[in-house]
Amino acid sequence: MGMKLKALLKSPWVFHLSTGSCNNCDIEVLDCLTPRFDIERFGMLLAGSIKHADVLLITGSCNRQSVERLKRMYEQVPKPCLVVAIGECAMSRGMFIHSYNCPVPLDKIIPVDAYIPGCPPKPEAILAGAVKLIQKVSGTA
Amino acid sequence: MTREEVLKDIQTKFGEVIIEVFDKSPKRAYIEIKPTAIVPVAKYIFRDLGARFNIASGVDAGTHIEILYHLTIESINLLISLRVKLDRENPAIDSLATSFEAANWIEREMHELLGIEFKGHPDMRRLLLSDQWPEGVYPLRQDYEEWDETAIRDRGV
Numbered sequence: 001m002g003m004k005l006k007a008l009l010k011s012p013w014v015f016h017l018s019t020g021s022c023n024n025c026d027i028e029v030l031d032c033l034t035p036r037f038d039i040e041r042f043g044m045l046l047a048g049s050i051k052h053a054d055v056l057l058i059t060g061s062c063n064r065q066s067v068e069r070l071k072r073m074y075e076q077v078p079k080p081c082l083v084v085a086i087g088e089c090a091m092s093r094g095m096f097i098h099s100y101n102c103p104v105p106l107d108k109i110i111p112v113d114a115y116i117p118g119c120p121p122k123p124e125a126i127l128a129g130a131v132k133l134i135q136k137v138s139g140t141a
Numbered sequence: 142m143t144r145e146e147v148l149k150d151i152q153t154k155f156g157e158v159i160i161e162v163f164d165k166s167p168k169r170a171y172i173e174i175k176p177t178a179i180v181p182v183a184k185y186i187f188r189d190l191g192a193r194f195n196i197a198s199g200v201d202a203g204t205h206i207e208i209l210y211h212l213t214i215e216s217i218n219l220l221i222s223l224r225v226k227l228d229r230e231n232p233a234i235d236s237l238a239t240s241f242e243a244a245n246w247i248e249r250e251m252h253e254l255l256g257i258e259f260k261g262h263p264d265m266r267r268l269l270l271s272d273q274w275p276e277g278v279y280p281l282r283q284d285y286e287e288w289d290e291t292a293i294r295d296r297g298v
Binding site for chain 2: 065068098
């Protein structure tokens with residue numbers, strides 16, 4: 001891993017992107033930011049704009065309409081960036097795998113660095129995933 | 142008007158276009174009418190009986206395509222579902238969007254998902270499907286088949 005990527009892990013700013021989720025994963029992501037789970041103790045901060053983001057938290061099953069937007073947004077993230085797929089839908093589209101509107105899973109569209117399974121994943125699981133990702137990138141695992 | 146009076150009133154006014162009245166429960170009645178008469182019947186229930194247009198729902202039943210127009214008369218707590226059965230090969234019906242605005246988007250949605258033609262709709266643009274979606278392919282039809290060659294339908298394990 002490059003120097004740049006290691007440096008930004010001190011305080012990775014996350015951007016939360018929903019590609020057509022049912023909102024449950026999004027609620028769990030927001031839970032992580034509350035004082036109870038407090039993902040800020042790992043330096044994570046929710047970025048308001050994708051141009052400030054280091055990590056993309058992606059939920060949802062990537063439907064045909066949002067895939068176009070997803071690609072456009074991925075081009076705007078300052079590189080290097082990390083992508084985390086949160087929830088069953090972002091991993092394999094879950095129950096929507098045969099849907100006419102969800103043709104391709106997320107990791108066939110953009111490179112994904114970490115997967116957090118669950119429908120929805122608990123905030124603890126999201127925290128564990130985030131910590132594992134930081135450890136993997138910084139080489140302290 | 143009470144519930145019974147409302148149902149009787151509709152039946153006396155539109156007796157010749159009503160095919161069947163199915164009184165399902167105290168809250169609910171289905172009235173099947175001829176597709177050609179949808180505009181006057183729906184307009185009458187909406188304007189004169191003071192109903193609220195909830196939603197319309199379309200379904201491909203295999204032998205025909207069916208639309209249910211759900212109208213609620215809240216003062217008597219009655220949900221009237223107007224049922225029309227359309228020809229599956231060439232489904233077409235008069236648009237209600239000129240009668241009440243709330244029918245506009247749901248008719249656009251039914252048009253692109255089921256291929257029903259709404260005659261006289263003011264703005265029949267695409268609403269939900271993506272721009273890459275081919276014309277004339279309707280995903281909620283029973284005989285829908287995958288057209289996208291690039292689609293991946295396994296979980297990769």
